[in-house]
Amino acid sequence: MGASALYYLTRLGCTDAVLVERGTLASGSTSKAAGGIRAQFSDELNVRIGLECIRRFENFGDEPGGQIDLKQWGYLFLLSVECDRAPFDASLELQRSLGVPSRWLTPDEAKELIPGLAVDDLAGATFSPSDGYATPEACVHGYASAAVLAGAEIAQGCAVERIVVERGRCVAVETALGRIATERIIVAAGVWTRELAAGAGVRVPVSAERRYVWLTEPTSGFPEELPLTIDFETGFYFHREGRGLLFGGRETTIDGLAPVAAARLPLLAELGVRTGWSGLYENSPDHNALVGCLDDPEGLLYATGFSGHGFQQGPVVGEHLAELALGRATTFDLAPFGLERFERGAARPEHNVV
Ligand SMILES: Cc1cc2nc3c(=O)[nH]c(=O)nc-3n(C[C@H](O)[C@H](O)[C@H](O)COP(=O)(O)OP(=O)(O)OC[C@H]3O[C@@H](n4cnc5c(N)ncnc54)[C@H](O)[C@@H]3O)c2cc1C
Numbered sequence: 555m556g557a558s559a560l561y562y563l564t565r566l567g568c569t570d571a572v573l574v575e576r577g578t579l580a581s582g583s584t585s586k587a588a589g590g591i592r593a594q595f596s597d598e599l600n601v602r603i604g605l606e607c608i609r610r611f612e613n614f615g616d617e618p619g620g621q622i623d624l625k626q627w628g629y630l631f632l633l634s635v636e637c638d639r640a641p642f643d644a645s646l647e648l649q650r651s652l653g654v655p656s657r658w659l660t661p662d663e664a665k666e667l668i669p670g671l672a673v674d675d676l677a678g679a680t681f682s683p684s685d686g687y688a689t690p691e692a693c694v695h696g697y698a699s700a701a702v703l704a705g706a707e708i709a710q711g712c713a714v715e716r717i718v719v720e721r722g723r724c725v726a727v728e729t730a731l732g733r734i735a736t737e738r739i740i741v742a743a744g745v746w747t748r749e750l751a752a753g754a755g756v757r758v759p760v761s762a763e764r765r766y767v768w769l770t771e772p773t774s775g776f777p778e779e780l781p782l783t784i785d786f787e788t789g790f791y792f793h794r795e796g797r798g799l800l801f802g803g804r805e806t807t808i809d810g811l812a813p814v815a816a817a818r819l820p821l822l823a824e825l826g827v828r829t830g831w832s833g834l835y836e837n838s839p840d841h842n843a844l845v846g847c848l849d850d851p852e853g854l855l856y857a858t859g860f861s862g863h864g865f866q867q868g869p870v871v872g873e874h875l876a877e878l879a880l881g882r883a884t885t886f887d888l889a890p891f892g893l894e895r896f897e898r899g900a901a902r903p904e905h906n907v908v
Contacts, residue, residue: 558872586833
């Protein structure tokens with residue numbers, strides 16, 4: 555998110571922006587993500603953001619530039635008979651009204667896309683062919699390189715230790731490498747936003763949830779163009795990663811996930827697991843983004859709480875942060891994602907979370 559915001563700041567003419575990263579670029583949740591990109595959400599704002607982000611990922615090679623390995627092989631949500639179909643009916647109607655090419659598939663149609671899929675207990679599936687996935691780190695480096703070429707600065711290995719507020723206004727950040735005077739600070743520190751913002755007196759209700767993914771040995775047992783597939787009830791998901799499969803779920807061990815995964819995709823049980831890793835979801839109370847700009851302290855902006863769909867919202871949210879920081883008109887109205895929604899009783903739960 556930080557790299558995208560930095561890029562859009564430069565595009566809007568700001569050439570003295572600094573990105574301060576405590577580790578290395580993309581070393582937080584972003585490099586751990588499965589890379590999924592979709593417009594199949596239940597919240598209208600997420601659908602609109604999804605459509606626009608898909609468009610920008612499609613054009614990433616031209617702007618900002620770089621190869622992100624985008625695979626538009628669709629997203630498939632599998633619904634077992636136990637799942638409530640009504641929210642998906644409503645989401646599909648909404649998505650289609652906004653131009654998303656999503657549709658219902660029968661269990662047999664889902665099996666045509668994924669031979670070997672166990673479908674006996676499925677009620678149906680929803681599919682959108684323009685969804686897909688890309689390589690998150692490549693996106694970060696694309697944005698970061700373009701921003702640096704346009705004059706921005708990136709300080710890696712440099713932790714922000716404190717946001718300095720005087721008389722209700724942001725005036726500086728203190729970092730491991732010294733103080734940077736600034737009136738506008740975008741805190742896009744993933745799950746760590748909570749503690750950074752707390753230091754400036756702001757409560758950001760984001761909580762960390764560790765999630766695990768694994769990568770199999772190469773397999774020719776599936777078609778090359780496999781959709782990113784999610785078993786909605788269990789949270790088990792998979793997509794192609796090179797010649798193997800990447801898969802994950804809610805379980806924290808491979809032994810815990812194996813029976814769930816094998817029940818849906820029996821062939822998986824025959825594949826060796828080559829490696830695995832884990833990363834942190836930054837969950838918000840309603841599983842929707844926390845994005846906005848504060849009056850108190852003045853000049854503090856935040857973006858976190860993406861609850862498993864933050865990588866894909868980078869293009870639109872990064873641009874939005876840049877516009878807010880520079881006091882420009884915003885391309886998207888993301889005010890409903892502001893922190894104050896919880897005080898106003900205006901939480902907006904996203905149903906299609908993985
Ligand atoms: C297993 C897994 C699978 C996922 N799959 C998907 C998916 O398919 N699609 C999708 O859209 N999203 C997915 N996500 C969610 C996605 O990864 C996140 O929502 C997104 O990467 C958040 O990006 P960010 O830039 O806000 O945070 P991060 O990527 O966490 O970046 C925050 C950065 O802030 C830095 N930082 C922290 N504290 C400080 C400090 N004090 N000073 C300086 N720097 C600091 C960190 O080092 C880090 O680099 C997944 C997440 C996980 C864990």
